[in-house]
Amino acid sequence: MAEAEAEAEAEADPKEENESSYQRYKILISSLPKEEGWASENYFCHYQGFWYPDILCPGVFAVQDHFKARSSDIIIATTPKSGTTWIKALLFAAVNRGMYPPTYNHHPLLSENPQLLVPFLELRLYKSKIIPDFDILPDIETLPSPRLFGTHIPFTSLPQSMIDSGSRIVYLYRNPKDVFVSMWHFNNKMRAAVSKPPLSAMEAFDRFCKGVSQFGPFWDHVLVYWRASLERLQQVLFIKYEELQADPGGVLKRVAHFVGFPFTSEEEKEQGLVDKILRLCSFENLSSLEVNKTGKHSSGLGYEAFFRKGKVGDWANYLTSEMIERIDQITEEKFHGHGLKFC
């Protein structure tokens, strides 16, 4: 960079920069294809092959433009409603077990929701940089390593520095039928909070199947991470919600090892740390905590909305045989030949 340019950059007023980025992002958003949204957003925008709620677009663009990854960063990536809250809690507890043993009376997970402890890059962090006075948040450049972040951004749209730095990415996947049911319930809670009438299951299902859902199409999101996990074994770990339910200890150990915090045999067998972390992060425990019963998410929605049932196979209580046939067929068509196995 030329000296004069570097000087000008050093002197740039961050408020002005934010404002000019925001104006640029607004123009970009207005140029994107749109579809009706599911909840409090005005609409979804089609960007780089995926559907984003318009209100999250500036955050996504800002992450792409500004995020500087460190090799020690740990990124938790998911499609919405795949068990994000759970994996965030587990990784936070595992990575910080030295500072906060899982039985510590003042463990952060006892007084904060996991979504806040492991913030979404595009939702909580970068959004604040471009919407003045949105929130007062830590400067992420000064956060100590390892930094833990969440994202719903598809692998193909992640900032290049995240790929180049070698940050570890843990991707949690869940079967599409349970994702749909969870998403439908969650969005209707969001709609109620802004006095919108509920979306019928059929209407929501049709949109989900057409790929028009938050960060959808769901199947494409899973596929880009699946391919990345095959091509970048050291960088992307692909795990399933259903596996986590069936063998939580085994999956937790695998994830902890992958992100560079393996459990020693003493920690596991003598101190029982794996079991203690699982208990701390269990649906029953987290959902019974005061913070998660009465606390509120940045969107204004109560944290209780993130703890519905936490079960595998609840779709059987909601989907008709026609719906099952349609979604299974899409899954088969989309995943056929990719070696992805489902429960």
Ligand code: PAP
């Ligand atoms: P997000 O992707 O929108 O950030 P996410 O945590 O994936 O949120 O959505 C909540 C889902 O995870 C809920 O699924 P359900 O609607 O099928 O019940 C919620 O119950 C589930 N969940 C949250 N915490 C846990 C947990 N500790 N164990 C198991 N499932 C959990």
